Amino acid sequence: AKSAGGNRFELADPEADARAITRHGLTTALPTALDRGEFFIEYQPLVNLDDGSVRGAEALVRWLHPQHGVLGPDRFIPLAEHTGLIVPLGRWVLEQSVRQARQWRERHDEATAGPLRINVNLSPCQLTHPGLVQDTVEILQAAGVDPDALCLEVTESALIGADDDLLKPLRRLAEMGVDIALDDFGTGYSNLANLRRLPVSVLKLDRSFTQSMQQFPADPVDLKIVEGIVSLAHSLDLAVTVEGVETGAQAEQLRILGCDTAQGWYYARPGPPDRLHELALVDATG
Numbered sequence: 001a002k003s004a005g006g007n008r009f010e011l012a013d014p015e016a017d018a019r020a021i022t023r024h025g026l027t028t029a030l031p032t033a034l035d036r037g038e039f040f041i042e043y044q045p046l047v048n049l050d051d052g053s054v055r056g057a058e059a060l061v062r063w064l065h066p067q068h069g070v071l072g073p074d075r076f077i078p079l080a081e082h083t084g085l086i087v088p089l090g091r092w093v094l095e096q097s098v099r100q101a102r103q104w105r106e107r108h109d110e111a112t113a114g115p116l117r118i119n120v121n122l123s124p125c126q127l128t129h130p131g132l133v134q135d136t137v138e139i140l141q142a143a144g145v146d147p148d149a150l151c152l153e154v155t156e157s158a159l160i161g162a163d164d165d166l167l168k169p170l171r172r173l174a175e176m177g178v179d180i181a182l183d184d185f186g187t188g189y190s191n192l193a194n195l196r197r198l199p200v201s202v203l204k205l206d207r208s209f210t211q212s213m214q215q216f217p218a219d220p221v222d223l224k225i226v227e228g229i230v231s232l233a234h235s236l237d238l239a240v241t242v243e244g245v246e247t248g249a250q251a252e253q254l255r256i257l258g259c260d261t262a263q264g265w266y267y268a269r270p271g272p273p274d275r276l277h278e279l280a281l282v283d284a285t286g
């Protein structure tokens with residue numbers, strides 16, 4: 001929506017003009033950025049809501065741009081999707097993250113309750129790319145990581161109205177043991193009955209629900225919605241993860257509502273891989 005009518009305003013609005021130039025500059029710089037090693041990954045812990053223990057982490061990509069500094073994914077993922085770079089970039093993120101998961105495992109296999117899991121975001125463009133399943137299998141095998149330790153996050157909107165061709169690669173990955181999470185769940189107006197058709201094992205509740213748990217008492221309609229989603233999810237054998245948890249009050253409210261896993265600044269901001277190691281270790285040794 002932001003880009004609608006953009007050309008008309010760019011002449012009159014110097015800021016929009018600068019944004020357009022940056023966008024153009026970023027698009028031009030993207031293809032070489034991967035070769036130059038300008039991308040890096042931060043990891044944000046996923047914790048068990050019942051006891052606060054670290055269960056794994058979500059991989060979040062960043063671009064250390066030589067002129068603009070660190071850019072968040074919202075600045076360049078859409079461009080990468082538009083130019084097709086998302087396929088090699090996404091593969092790189094997957095490879096790095098899976099290798100990282102292997103290192104975490106080696107470093108505290110015995111200290112933690114179970115192996116740390118790794119969540120990786122998948123763009124809709126990667127879903128339609130024919131190499132997805134094979135790439136994933138090869139990456140897991142090369143790193144010696146079990147498919148059970150990997151969760152691929154796909155947005156709800158990417159799967160709305162998905163036909164069988166789109167679901168086939170996800171089904172194959174799910175059969176291998178890879179978890180599929182439905183990201184930003186609750187924003188896409190998908191038919192809830194449709195969930196049964198999708199090879200997903202995790203619902204990742206959108207941050208907007210977490211935000212509404214901040215007020216006390218929380219919006220009664222939102223409470224009912226989350227309650228309904230959790231009970232439906234559990235009846236379908238799906239786990240519920242909540243994101244954007246910023247306060248203890250939110251965490252407590254969501255725990256009471258029966259959510260399983262949480263992620264957010266209240267626990268930790270996204271950070272370097274060693275940070276996750278420390279958090280998981282502290283947590284395991286008390």
Ligand code: C2E
Nearest residue numbers: 060061072073074077093121122123244245246264265270
């Ligand atoms: P997402 O998958 O919904 O990721 C969660 C976003 O919420 C992240 O933003 C994270 O830093 C932020 N976040 C975490 N905890 C909190 C909190 O307590 N409060 C608030 N306000 N925000 C929190 P980030 O890192 O900027 O990523 C934005 C989006 O970019 C992601 O949203 C995801 O859709 C996309 N993305 C990130 N990495 C990748 C990637 O490797 N591939 C693809 N295709 N997309 C990616």
Ligand code: CA
Nearest residue numbers: 058121153183
């Ligand atoms: Ca995600």
Ligand code: CA
Nearest residue numbers: 183184204243
């Ligand atoms: Ca999300």
Ligand code: CA
Nearest residue numbers: 050258259260
């Ligand atoms: Ca529970």
